[in-house]
Amino acid sequence: AQKVTQAQTEISVVEKEDVTLDCVYETRDTTYYLFWYKQPPSGELVFLIRRNSFDEQNEISGRYSWNFQKSTSSFNFTITASQVVDSAVYFCALSGAGSSGGYQKVTFGTGTKLQVIP
Amino acid sequence: SQTIHQWPATLVQPVGSPLSLECTVEGTSNPNLYWYRQAAGRGLQLLFYSVGIGQISSEVPQNLSASRPQDRQFILSSKKLLLSDSGFYLCAWSVVLLFEQYFGPGTRLTVT
Numbered sequence: 001a002q003k004v005t006q007a008q009t010e011i012s013v014v015e016k017e018d019v020t021l022d023c024v025y026e027t028r029d030t031t032y033y034l035f036w037y038k039q040p041p042s043g044e045l046v047f048l049i050r051r052n053s054f055d056e057q058n059e060i061s062g063r064y065s066w067n068f069q070k071s072t073s074s075f076n077f078t079i080t081a082s083q084v085v086d087s088a089v090y091f092c093a094l095s096g097a098g099s100s101g102g103y104q105k106v107t108f109g110t111g112t113k114l115q116v117i118p
Numbered sequence: 119s120q121t122i123h124q125w126p127a128t129l130v131q132p133v134g135s136p137l138s139l140e141c142t143v144e145g146t147s148n149p150n151l152y153w154y155r156q157a158a159g160r161g162l163q164l165l166f167y168s169v170g171i172g173q174i175s176s177e178v179p180q181n182l183s184a185s186r187p188q189d190r191q192f193i194l195s196s197k198k199l200l201l202s203d204s205g206f207y208l209c210a211w212s213v214v215l216l217f218e219q220y221f222g223p224g225t226r227l228t229v230t
Contacts (some may be wrong), residue, residue, distance in 0.1 A: 030176060033216055045162075045221040091161055095216045105177060106219065108162040 002027045007108035013082050014117050020114045021077040021090050029053075029096030034068065034075045039089040039111070051075060058083050082116045089113045120145035124209050124222035132230055137182075137196040139225050141209030144190065149211040152219060153190040156206040161191055168192060171195065207212045 003026040013019045025034065036048040049059060051068050059066045063080045079086050094105040121144045131137060137212050143149050153165040164177045166184035174184050181200060185193045192209060210219040 031216075035218055037221075043208075043224045043226075045208065045210075045217045047220060050218045091162065097216055105164050105167070111160045113160075 002029075002032075002094050002096060002107040004092050004107050004109035006090075006112050007093050008112045009110075010113040010115070012115045015084060016081050017021075018078060019082050019114065019116075021079075022090030023075045023077065023109060025073050025075065025092070025094045025116065027094060027096050032094060032096035035093040035095075035106075036066065036075075036077050037065055037091045037093065037108075038092065041088070046089070048077075050111060079114075082114075084116050084118050087114060087116045120211070122209060122211055122220060124207075124211075124225055126225060127223065129230075130228045130230060131199050133201055134198050136229070136230045137194070137203070137226075138200050139194040139207055139209075141192040141222055143211045144192055144215075146190070146211070146213070148189060150215050151186060152210040153192065154208040154210065154213070156208060156224075161175075162208070164220065165194070167215075169175040179199065188215065199229045201229050221223050 005024045008022055011019060031116055032053045034051045037045045038048055039045050049066055056068050065078045066074045075092060089111040091111045092109040093106050120154055123142050125140055150169050152167045155163045165182060166174055166176055168174050168186045169188055171186050183197050204227055206224050208224045209222040212219045
């Protein structure tokens, strides 16, 4: 069974501070994919990044960066110099392919609500 | 580019009434389609997914059903709504089952 844990329920930071959102996952799949989504107050989930289990390179996109560590089963997300527009709920998610190649439905974490205070 | 539409945006229905939520995708062929429900606690629950016309996989047994009458159309239905059906319903699509999903704007359903 798959599991995604986002232990941080809510985080508040002052604008321009850096913030890291934690994500820990569990899976028995040999091939799996990790994702981050952003859900602003409007409600629509926005895809941010996909990482596959074979690629542990860190990713940077503007103020966003992701740290994937297979050894600790973590896929953390850092926002540098946070802005008010970053205020949203962020979800980490996991999907996998079992050894027989069968589809394992995507599992979402419970989300971390980030509030950036001006 | 691909676009996903959902309607209605909000819905208030009495207990016991039927439900029909529609989702359509533009700009892609043979997408994988999904229905999720998000309750007040923010967690996302996968309800159904479909890999093709008429092919529906149910993840959670309940009084909801889904249908895919056309390649890019996905419908969520209920014959009789329960109070517990209230929530935010999201439709999504993906190119590959394992890859990222792209979500619609959602329907906020309140059952009274």
